[in-house]
Amino acid sequence: MARSRCDGASEPPAPNVPILRPDWAALAGVVLFFSAGVIQKIWAHDIWWQLRTGAWIVENLRWPAGDFLSYTARGNEWIEVRWVYCVLCYLAWRGGGLALLILGHAAVLAAAFAVLVLPFRRVALTTVGCAVIGLGVFAALPRLVARPEAASYLFTAIFLVVLDGTFLRCAADGRRSRLLWLLPLFQTCWANTHTMFMIGPVLTWLAAGCAGLIWLLRATRRGRSETTHDPTARAVAELALAALLVSAACWLNPYGHRGAMFPLLLLSEIREGHVFSGSIVEFLGPFSPDVRWTLDTWAAAVFMGVAALLFVMNRRRFSLFRAAVLVAFLYLAIEAGRNQTLFALALTWTALANLAEIRGPGECGRPARTRPARLRTEGREPRTGGPAARTSRDAASKGGAMTPMYWRRIVASAAVALPALLGAWYMASDRYALHYHWPRRFGLGATAESVPDGAVDFLRRERPQGNLLHSMNDGAYFTWAAHDLYPVCIDGRLEVYGETPFTDFMSITQGQWRRYVEAHGVNTIVVEREYFEPFIPDVAAAKDWALVYLDPRDAIFVRDIPPHAELIRRSRIDFAAGWQPAAMEDERPTGWRRWFGSVERPWRHVGLGRGLVALGAPALALSPLDTAAARFPRSAEVWQSRADALRKLGQLERAAADYARAAELDPRDPAPLFSQAATYEAQGNHDAAVRTFRRLLERHGPTTHRLLALGVSLSAIGDVRQAEQTYEQALRMDPAFAEAAFNLGTLAAARQDWATALRHYRRVLDVRPEFQSAARNVVACMVNLGKQAEAAELLEKLLSEGRGNAGELRDLLRQLRGG
Structure with missing residues (x-):
């Protein structure tokens, strides 16, 4: 029965609206996809020296000014503008270990996307909006991990949303935004959290410049008499004042002017031609010949096309500020691959903003245009409400029944939700990471293959003489786990070391290791196999160095000096004397990971096998490699590693067959084909070598x-x-x-x-x-x-x-x- 209103008119009966909105499936899929991408174990090595920095600041209640973690850069100026991030990481670790640290980063990354979505929540919660967000998450995947950039992503989102709202009001009628005056406070926090804080002033000045350009164009059209009291001019002035305050906030850091100028130093390091940009993969741009595009890079390229199309569709409400921001972030992404996530955030923001304005006025804070009266009298129903209202209308149009329109929306939502769910499974099962040979793994804690725990335990137990020579990755971990025992020779703080120590260190892999150890008084070498594999045979052949420790990841050599006599007598590894490796853990997934369909690589068995080959013991390497081949018959690296061992043993025919199988299992990797052809050449089968080399050129260029x-x-x-x-x-x-x-x-x-x-x-x-x-x-x-x-x-x-x-x-x- 219809209810009566107080004016005597009766209301129509409430339609039987479905409780679940069709768009919720798409939203749930995107949320799960995002969660699978950000809840990742610690694998970035810089987090360890950042934890040590945070612990030092908390213990000493002051900021670091000179290096105290290394022996190669001792006393060098150390400007640590990330000190707030380091302290927060240490406090999170102390409060809940690595699990809380990872979840805290995930919360910050989620907040960054939430801030971007908030002004456009009506359109963002639709199926199309969820598709846009999902594409943005996919494009942002490379850096959605526990790294200090997470803070910059959040602050960038805040600046974009606040400045966009201010710019829209300024462009429309000069109205002010109170949130604008919070930006200097956010900038102060940013300048003490991450090195990319220069983005804040750049965005603010960009908004002021775009607003000023619009005001200038209006002034030239209207004439001076009409612009004397133009409220837009006041808004432009306020944007300029905010930009000045935001810029001044950069100097509110413990290092003053040096800290404010620090991002310019980092910017120079990623430019082409700098020694760092040529050696650090993340400093390379996507168009570098040494960079292979991954699916997320292609997603960013596709998203760029979608964003450009939305700009065209929204050309009547074209935003100069949004276009300028997108171009600026595109430039950063082209300069260095590490900026791809920033670019993805800008793409998400511009796409949602343009989509909201295409959908209707008032969806994103832009003042709605008043429609002419004739449009309101032609029987057209005005646009009301958001997705919930459309759901109600769909159901009410047939007395509460689910209409064909409702079912079409369900199909559209499923078309977004299903790929998102599949992507979430692909990420959470670690298939995506293994596809590209990344060390990322879903879960909490640290990835075992990225942490030299065994080497640290040996160093603590045996206390060999310093100094240490080690890889950059191991150095970062030693600053955290062995800082009380040894200073390091290098870690991820490249700006502290400078070009000369870094170039000196890089010469190790070019056969200059002996010069380095003599110059720096090195008595212990911790060899990370993946980094130092080319020079392992030289160290192993040296008569004045002894191998005393070996695990699937690291090997430790000590100099044959009197303080090491007892250690060498007790721990020396002599392959000729029948040394055998200890039993290793099976890498195959167990428990919930097994039924979930997770995958893993046999990094322990392959790592030990490759290490033994490099150390000149290929016969011993066959045992762990055969075990890995039996457990992981679809792993290309297993067959390639076994082929390397067989080739060292002179079993060229078997080696060529294993190389061929590795090339078949992973056609994206050129190494097996090259090794197969080289094996044919060593056999004297030159015709087969020519055919294989030509196949290699056809596939890989x-x-x-x-x-x-x-x-x-x-x-x-x-x-x-x-x-x-x-x-x-x-x-x-x-x-x-x-x-x-x-x-x-x-x-x-x-x-x-x-x-x-x-x-x-x-x-x-x-x-x-x-x-x-x-x-x-x-x-x-x-x-x-x-x-x-x-x-x-x-x-x-x-x-x-x-x-x-x-x-x-x-x-x-x-x-x-x-x-």
Whole structure:
């Protein structure tokens, strides 16, 4: 029965509205997808030195000013503008361990997206809005982890929302926003939390500049008389004043001007050509030749297209500020891959804002335009309410029945929810991380393969002599877990170390490890296999160093000195004496992870196997690698690692078969194909090597070393013309590639074309004067051309300039004159 209103009119009966909105399924899917992406175990190594910094500040009640964690940068200026973040991390760890630390970061990241969504909540809670948010989360995935950038993401969201609301009011009628005056306070917090705080002043000045430009355009249209009392001018002035206050807030840090200018130092480090940008992967841009796009990078590119389309669709309400912000963040994302998450946040914000304005006036804070009276009298129902009102109308149109429109909305919501749920499962089961060989894992705690716990336990138990040589990753953990035992040689605070110590450290992997250990008094080397694998054989072969510890991740060598005599006697690992590795834990998922469909990689067995191969014990490596192959038959790295061991043992046929299987299991990785071709070459099967190298080039494209290897195989089968063309292609890619020029000279000399050979060998000496074989061949070519005097003159010039091996050059000169 209809209820009566007090004016005598009766209300229609309430429709039988469904309790569950269709859009809730899409929203639930996006929330689960976001949760699976942010609840990740600690794998970023910088968190450890940040925890140590926070603990030091709490214990000493002051800020660090000079380095005290290392022996290579001791006393160097240390500007730690992230001190609030470090303290909060330490307090969270002390209150609830790594679990609370991870959940705290997840809450901050969720707050960043919530702030972006809040002004557009009506459209954000629709199916289309959920799809936009889900795409934004996907594009932001790379940095949605426990890192200090989480604070910058939250503050960036706050600035975008507040400035956008202020800008819209300014552009419309000059109305002011009280929230604008909170930005200096937020900026003060930001300047003491993360190094990207310069984004705050940039965004504020950008809003002031865009608003000023709009006011100027209006002034030129209306004339001076109409703009004298324009309220927009006052709003522009207030934005400019806010920008000044926000900029001044950057100096409210413990380091004053040095702290305020600190982000400019970091910006210079990620620019192309800097030693840091060339060595740290996250500093590389997405268009760098060494960067392979992942699905989240493609999602960001697709999202950029969607955002641009929404700008076009909303062109009548085009926002200059939003467009300028998007361009600025696009530039940052192109400069360095680490900025992709910032770009994704900007894309989410602009897409939701434009979508809300396309949907109708008043959806995002922009004042609604008054419709002409004739539109309101043509029988058109005015737009009222949000998604809930549409649900009510859908159900009420047929007396409470679920209409076809309602079912269409359910289908649309399911089309968003199902991919989001699948993505959440793909993330939470760690399949996405393993697909790209990332160390990320879903859950709480720290990933076992990223933490050198075993090495730290050994160091604490045996106390070998310092100093330590270790990787950057291990150094970060040592600052936290072994800071009371040893200073480190390097960690993630690159701005503290500077270019010279960093370049000195990087020379270790180029065969300069002995110079480094002698210069810095290193008596213990902690070798992280994945980082130091190329120079492990050199250390293992050194007579004055002894291997005393080995696990799937690290090996420890100590110098053979009297203080280490007892340690070496007790702990030395001698493979010839029948040393056997201890039993290792099975890496296959158990418990809930097993029924959930989670996956894992056999990092313990593979790590130990690869370490044994590098240490010169491939026979011992086969045992853990065979176990891994039995448990993980679909793992490409298992078969590739086993093939490396078989190749070291001289079992080339079995090695080639394992390389082929690894290439089949992971066609995205070029390494197995290259190794397979090189194995064929070692067998003397040059035809198979050529075919495999060509398949490698077809799948993965040419590089200088791939072309060089193909050229060698082509020469072996007598196809000299193709070999020369291959070497020339390599030189076009890198004119300083000495090996290709040398091989071209060798081919020319083989057909006694001494002039051509001389030209190529001279090219080698121009870029690599220490290439002694090229110097000998230059002399031989000159002698064959009757240019003995010119050859002697060249050798004397190389000697006077100190280029090349002086002893060998003198021998060549003596032989030439003696002849």
